[in-house]
Amino acid sequence: MASRQTQNLEPTSILAAIAELGIGGNGAFLDGEFHGGECRIFKLSFKDHASIAVRVPHHPSNDDDIIAIIQNEVRILQLLEAKSFHWSRDVAALA
Known part of the structure; x- marks a missing residue:
């Protein structure tokens, strides 16, 4: 089995991934974080777009x-x- 990278869930990394995917709008910022048994959910808000939820499953x-x-x-x-x-x-x- 191939080795896996450790998850990097720092706000700057999440914002960079969203920008790379071209999702959302301008002026993105992390507006909340929620923890669950199977995942972490980050609320991202934008200056000019509706907020989105980014759901990241645990490895x-x-x-x-x-x-x-x-x-x-x-x-x-x-x-x-x-x-x-x-x-x-x-x-x-x-x-």
């Missing part, structure tokens, strides 16, 4: 778990898009 133990998690996330996003949730379209495009 699973093996590659099969990673694949299963990603497949489940894609199914959830597709279901939300099919139900016409207005916020799901931008996110579903990433899946």
Whole structure:
């Protein structure tokens, strides 16, 4: 199994990743952080765009778990898009 990089969840790294993906608007800033059993969720706000949530799953133990998690996330996003949730379209495009 290939080695994995340690998650870097510093605010500057999260903001850089969002900018790299071209998501959101200008003047992004971290506006909240929430911890759950399976993930951490960061609220990012923008000067000129609606805020977004960035959900970062905790590292699973093996590659099969990673694949299963990603497949489940894609199914959830597709279901939300099919139900016409207005916020799901931008996110579903990433899946």
